[in-house]
Amino acid sequence: MVRTVDGLVRLVRAGAYGPDPAATRIALAFTTAQAVRHRGRVHGYRNEVLSLRLDAAVGSCAAEPGTLPPSALDDCVGATVAELLGHPLAPVRIAALDAYLAHVRPHAPACGARPHPLPAGDSLTRSRARARAVVDLLPDPPAGPAGRRPVLVVGVVNSLLERLRARGLAYLPCDLKGGTTEWDEPVSTDAAGLLDRCGAVLASGMTLGNGTFQGLLDHAARTGKPLVMFAQTGSAVLPRFLGSGVTAVSAEPYPFFWLDGGPGTLHRYGGPGRPTRHGDRA
Template sequence: MVRTVAELFDAVRAGAYGPDPAHERISLAFTTTQAVRHEGRARGYRNEVLSLRLDAALGSCAVEPGALPADALDDCVGATVADLLSHPLLPVRTAALDAYLAHVRPHTPGNGARPYPLAAGSSLSRSRARARAVVDLLPADSATPGEHLPVLVIGVVNSLLEQLRSRGRAYLPCDLKGGATEWGEPVLTDTAAQLERCGAVLASGMTLGNGTFQGLLDHAAETGKPLVMFAQTGSAVLPRFLGAGVSAVSAEPYPFFWLDGGPGIIHRYGGRS
């Protein structure tokens, strides 16, 4: 079992998970940019995601809109996974790791994944459906170490906050961008300062791509607090940390729920059945 992100990179480079990454080449690299404001919501947001294709698998890492250099895609196309695991940009390294692990450990029941269907519908209805699937992975409040302490939500998604509110769960919204939630609550920006105040952590896979995930993993491993990840970034990476601090993962490989109004699926690991 790996206990750090660095250990996982080293294990993949060494071929511990399957084929030598020096012999696996990325055939396609692309970015997806989205802007959305759901009906009835006062605020909108933007997403940008880098995705890399390895055979039939896709690996992804979200980035701040406009932050990815224009030549990053050229760096990726035709490169080996081994090359990209050492790329100077963390989002490229993360997407390459995700693509490789999605290739060798696809989201199947044999690899521990439980499929969760998302019905067709509007972007808002599908966002709410995903939020229910994610929040269901948190233990009941009475089963959380530090009973009745709030859930630290890292990567503010209003549908997740709405779902926590509907269940009477207190939360601390945290995001590097700051701002305010749909309900006017200030969004905190210093994650580390909030960890001691919470009883559980619900975090975006984007923490992999910005380098803050390891601190969350260490805290959860040391304290026993539940750490539930909702992952479009690193959907195949984060299940590798189950039992090492991560308690559950909602894995959502590309294409994401917001790209299509038809029926879809996410894959859940750990947590409540």
């Protein structure tokens, strides 16, 4: 089974997934920047995402707004996937890995994905619909004191917290940006320091780009705690870790739900009542 991101990269480089990444080239690179504050919400946020096109597939990785240099796009266009897997910028490496895996393991039932429709509507309506689809991948907590341990949420999205509250699940909000939630709860910046206090983890795919995913994966694999990933970043990468610590994934490849008001689709892997389909083996 794949147990580390570096191990997954080694498998890709070795051709374990099919086409030689040294012979596959990125045709198009682009960034998407977004600023939003939903109707009725006090707090807003910004996103910036690097996306790479490989044939029909698009791979993506979010970055802190303003941190991607303009040269990143020039570096990507026409480069091979193998070259970009060694790029000095983590968002480039993850976007290239995501594009390659989306190309060879598309989100389809044959690859373990279950399509989940998102309705048309305004940004808040669609955000809440996505939150239901994501949070409902968490199992109900077991009875007893251990079952009352909160969910560690890594990557604060207020609609996700709202859905957790509706399910009666306590949570520990954590985000590198810090600050407070919509309910004036303090947001920790130290996910590793909260792992022993939680009973499950709900984490953003952005952890792939900032280097914190491996610690979450190792903890879940060691303790057996549920680890549910919601992924615009690395939507094709994270399903590879099912059975190695990840218990479920809500995969959302480009175009993301916030780009327009039309209907869309998430792709869900694993979850309550479904056997965890093991990720790839070396």
